[in-house]
Amino acid sequence: MKSPNVNIYKVQMAYFFKEKSEIRAFGLISSLYNQLKDVFRTEPQSIPIPDDAPGDVPRCVWNDVNTSLTFSKIRLNFTFNIPSKFNWQELFVKFNEKIMFAIEECDIVIDRVGLVAEIMSSDNLHDLLKEYISIEKFNNAKEANISWVENIQLYNVWTYFLINESRDENKIVFDINSLPECKLSEQGISGR
Amino acid sequence: MYYKSNNAVLDQSIVWNVDAYKIKSVVTYVMDVLLEKIEYPFWIEKRIENHVFGYNSKKYEQLEKLYTMAYTTLNSLEKNYIVTNAALDEIAKLDDNWNNNGAGSFSTKLIGKCREIVMQLVAEPFICPTACSSIQFEYEKENGEYLEFEIYEDRIEVFLDTLSNGEQEFDLKGISAIDKMKQMVVDFYGVYL
Structure with missing residues (x-):
C-alpha cells in the first residue's frame, strides 16, 4: 500500500493503576505539579471527592491549550497536541519520564498502559483506500471508516481510518493498549 | 457588541421529549445491577409488590451526588x-x-x-x-x-x-x-x- 504523507498531531497517554492501589490524590497532584509546572501555564484543579468514593470518579483535572491531564484512582490520562517544530517522540519520552517520576514518587504501581495517536494526512485517505478496496458503496460514500485490530507482542493495536468528506475529516488513529492479562507489574516492567 | 452576546444560548429553554421518570427508573436499575447494591435478596418480588424498582436509594443518591460533583467540575473546565x-x-x-x-x-x-x-x-x-x-x-x-x-x-x-x-x-x-x-x-x- 502506498504510504500516505502523514503527521502526528495529538497523543493521549493512559496509565492504569494496579487494582486497590493506595492512592492519595493530593500527594499525586503535588508530585505531578512539581514535574509539570513548567509544561502547564495553569494550575491543577483538585476535585473535592470523599476518600471512599468509587475509584473511577475523577480527582484532578489540569487543562491548558495544548496539554490536558486528568486522573482518578484507577487511571491517569495525559493528552498533548504536537506543534509542528517538535518531534512527537521527543515530547512523548519527556512527558512520560515526568509523569512516571511523579507516579513512582507516590509508590503507585502501573498495571497497564495505553497510547492513542491521532495522525493528520495531507493526502486524501479515501482516494488512497479506493485503490485497494473495490466496494462500490464504500468507494462512492461521503463518509468511510475502516478499522482493524492486531496483537503485537503484549499489545492490542487498533488502527482506524476516519474519513468524512462533508466535514473535511481525514485522519488515522492508532489506539495501542497493553493486554489486561499481561499486567506490567507482574512482569517486573514499569510504565517507562 | 452584538456578536459578543451569549443571551441566545442562555435563554434557550429545555424541552423534554422523553419520559424522564422512565429513564431514571432504567438508569437506577442498571446502576443497581452493575454496582451490586441491591438492598433486598428477593428484589424481584419486592418490586412487583411495591410497583416500584427496589434499590438502595441512600447509596444510589450518594453516588449520584459524587459523580455529579466531579463531572460538573470537569465540564466547567472543558472547552x-x-x-x-x-x-x-x-x-x-x-x-x-x-x-x-x-x-x-x-x-x-x-x-x-x-x-x-x-x-x-x-x-x-x-x-x-x-x-x-x-x-x-x-x-x-x-x-x-x-x-x-x-x-x-x-x-x-x-x-x-x-x-x-x-x-x-x-x-x-x-x-x-x-x-x-x-x-x-x-x-x-x-x-x-
Missing part, C-alpha cells in the same frame, strides 16, 4: 466555547446590508462549517463577520503575535504575524485545510518543556 457559538448564532441572523454598506448575509453552509471548525480548535477564537461574506477567527498573544483565519465556504485565508517569522499570508484548501488550521493554532500556542 465548550459558549461565547464563540453564541457569536455564530448572531452572525447567522444577519440580513443583507447588515453593515449599512452593502455586505451580504452568511450562508447556512458557511455557518455550519464554522461550527464544525470551532469545536475542533484547541483554543477559543474571537470571531466576527466580514464585509466580504467570510467569518474571521482571531487569536492574539500578549507579546503581540497574531493569527487570523478568514473562513469562506471553499477556502481558508490565513494571516500570521509572529516575532520570529514576521507577517505571512496564504490560503488553505482541500480536504486537509481544517486539519492544517487546527495545527496552526497548536503551533501558535506551542508547548513548554
